[in-house]
Amino acid sequence: SRAIKPVTSVAAQNGLKKFSTTSQKNFKVVVAGAAGGIGQPLALLLKQNKLVTKLALYDIAPVTPGVAVDLSHMDTPAKVTGHQGPDQLADAIKGADVVVIPAGVPRKPGMTRDDLFNTNASIVRDLAACVAKNSPKAIVAIITNPVNSMVPIASEVMKKAGVYDANRILGVTTLDVVRAAAFIGEINGVDPQTVSIPVIGGHSGVTIIPLLSQSKPAVKLSDQAKIDALTQRIQEAGTEVVKAKAGGGSATLSMAYAGARLTGSVLRGLNGESNVVECAYIKSDLTEATYFANPVVLGKNGVEKNLGFGQLNDYEKKLLKAAIPELQKNIKTGEDFAKK
Ligand code: NAD
Ligand code: LMR
Numbered sequence: 593s594r595a596i597k598p599v600t601s602v603a604a605q606n607g608l609k610k611f612s613t614t615s616q617k618n619f620k621v622v623v624a625g626a627a628g629g630i631g632q633p634l635a636l637l638l639k640q641n642k643l644v645t646k647l648a649l650y651d652i653a654p655v656t657p658g659v660a661v662d663l664s665h666m667d668t669p670a671k672v673t674g675h676q677g678p679d680q681l682a683d684a685i686k687g688a689d690v691v692v693i694p695a696g697v698p699r700k701p702g703m704t705r706d707d708l709f710n711t712n713a714s715i716v717r718d719l720a721a722c723v724a725k726n727s728p729k730a731i732v733a734i735i736t737n738p739v740n741s742m743v744p745i746a747s748e749v750m751k752k753a754g755v756y757d758a759n760r761i762l763g764v765t766t767l768d769v770v771r772a773a774a775f776i777g778e779i780n781g782v783d784p785q786t787v788s789i790p791v792i793g794g795h796s797g798v799t800i801i802p803l804l805s806q807s808k809p810a811v812k813l814s815d816q817a818k819i820d821a822l823t824q825r826i827q828e829a830g831t832e833v834v835k836a837k838a839g840g841g842s843a844t845l846s847m848a849y850a851g852a853r854l855t856g857s858v859l860r861g862l863n864g865e866s867n868v869v870e871c872a873y874i875k876s877d878l879t880e881a882t883y884f885a886n887p888v889v890l891g892k893n894g895v896e897k898n899l900g901f902g903q904l905n906d907y908e909k910k911l912l913k914a915a916i917p918e919l920q921k922n923i924k925t926g927e928d929f930a931k932k
Contacts (some may be wrong), residue, residue, distance in 0.1 A: 609820060617863050618645035621855060622688045622730075624681075624719050625695025626658050626674075627651035629844030630735060630851065634694060639663050639773055643859040644670040650684040651695070652677055652716045681719075685726040690858055691852060692764075693719055693742075694735040698842040699774070699834050703762075704736040705796045706922070710817035712747055713929050720746035724753035726820040729819055731760045731858050731894045739763040739795040741926030743883055748930030758896040760875050763873030766850035767843065767887045771829045772802045775822060780812045791826070791871055792901045792912075794922065799915045800827045805905045819907065860891030869899065879912070880920035 593698035619636055624651035625631045638644055647670045649660045660674025675684035685691065696712035699705065716736050723730055728750075734742045743763040750756035756759040768791040777784025788808040804811050804819055813819050825832070833843040854870055861868045868890045878900055889897040904912060 594874075612848070617643075619643050619689040619859050619862060620646035620648065620687050621859070622650060622684055622691045624650045624684070624691060624693045625736070625925070627653035627656045628694060628700065628842050629919045630694040630847045632659055633848035634729070634851045634855075635659065635663055637848060638692075638855060639666050639670050639672065640666075640668055641670070641852070641859065642858060642862055643856070646670065646687070648674045648675060648684040649673065650675045650681055660882070673800050678718075680683050681722050685722050685730070688723070688727040688730040688860060690731045690733065690855055691723050691727065692733045692735065692830070692855055694847070694851065695719060696736040697756070698844075699830075700839050700841075701835055703834075705830075706741075706925075708737050709741060709925065709929075712738075712742065716742045716745050716923065717749055717930060720749040721753065724750050724755050728753070728755035729757075731762065731862070733762045733764050733851070733854060733858065735764045735847065737795070738922060739765065739873055739921035740799060740883070741929075742773065744923045744926030745930045747875065747883075748830070748833055748927055752930075756842055756873035757894070759896070761874070762895070763795060763883070763885065764851060764854050765791060765800075765871050765873050766854040767847050768795060768802070768826065768829075769871050770850045770853070772804075772807075772826050776804075776807055776811050779822070780809060782809065782909070784852055790887050790901060792884070793915045794873055794883075794885055794919050796922070797827055797918070799918050801908065801911045801915055802826045803901065803904065805908060806902060816907065823911070858888055860895070861896065862892055864892060866891075874898070879916060881916050881923060883923055884919065916918075 608925045622643050623635050626635050656676040657674035660672045664672040696715045736742050770791045772791050773784045773787040774788045793799045857868050857870045869887050871887050873885035886901040887899040888895045
């Protein structure tokens with residue numbers, strides 16, 4: 593018979609203790625709205641994330657337990673649980689490290705993101721209240737539109753519950769960054785993954801401000817008209833998808849990709865990795881808008897450092913000027929709703 597070698601871990605071989613600083617923490621991630629167009633592919637991607645050991649899928653849709661069973665057959669470590677309807681929400685949320693929220697209705701052609709406010713505001717309010725009660729330390733990443741107003745709603749709910757921590761509530765603007773990198777990659781003829789481009793402000797129309805002057809590598813566009821056209825394409829990219837889907841909803845797959853990236857970065861920060869940087873829409877005192885998106889460092893407690901947005905050129909200063917009143921209006925709409 594063959595000799596069996598004793599199994600020795602790398603840590604043991606190196607004489608390290610079992611739980612050295614390199615030990616990996618286990619994280620529970622909740623997707624609220626998990627049966628939807630974004631929720632399902634987002635859950636599919638998160639099931640493949642090695643930092644996720646528990647993946648709780650919550651939705652009001654009857655298919656939710658089935659989505660969980662389906663994903664549970666994947667041979668990755670994360671244990672998947674399904675939770676359907678408000679009675680099962682608390683169970684889903686308990687013990688969560690990160691709660692990602694894509695719950696709510698999407699746009700149809702002709703609608704603005706603000707047209708979704710009336711339906712989605714109460715959904716986000718109720719989910720935030722449950723997080724406040726059952727997992728007040730969880731990092732909450734809000735995908736639901738209009739993001740500019742939903743983050744203030746969740747923040748006010750947390751304040752009311754006495755558990756508010758501005759560093760733990762993020763509006764997800766990663767899709768704007770992903771799109772900007774995709775378009776610049778195409779223009780420059782390079783792999784979009786090698787493009788670094790901050791997109792600041794918020795997540796709707798004029799509040800989306802791509803800082804093309806800060807793109808690395810520099811965008812290969814010669815004249816201002818082309819810069820303007822690219823800026824507008826990034827600002828209206830969501831509408832481009834809504835029109836193309838012709839009544840079948842808005843971006844879901846690219847959003848799931850972007851949401852999985854942001855969640856992965858939040859988890860890497862929680863896990864102690866340094867220099868994890870993403871753009872996110874957070875409580876902010878950088879401008880007259882009290883919430884604002886720009887690059888931030890993610891750490892063990894959520895947002896560790898606001899990196900600001902550096903130097904803007906004159907064109908970008910004009911974009912910022914146009915964005916501020918719109919952001920302020922969106923923020924007030926959210927805060928007024930939550931205070932009602
Ligand atoms: P969808 O209709 O396909 O899915 C939404 C899901 O939410 C459904 O499964 C629905 O049952 C569920 N839901 C509804 N009420 C709920 C509640 N109270 N609790 C839990 N789940 C609930 O929509 P979608 O395409 O997945 O889009 C979801 C949201 O994400 C929309 O508001 C959309 O505008 C937004 N979105 C944001 C971005 C972004 O960049 N931040 C990008 C794309 C879409
Ligand atoms: C997007 O940017 O794709 C989302 O905000 C969805 C939408 O309504 O455009």
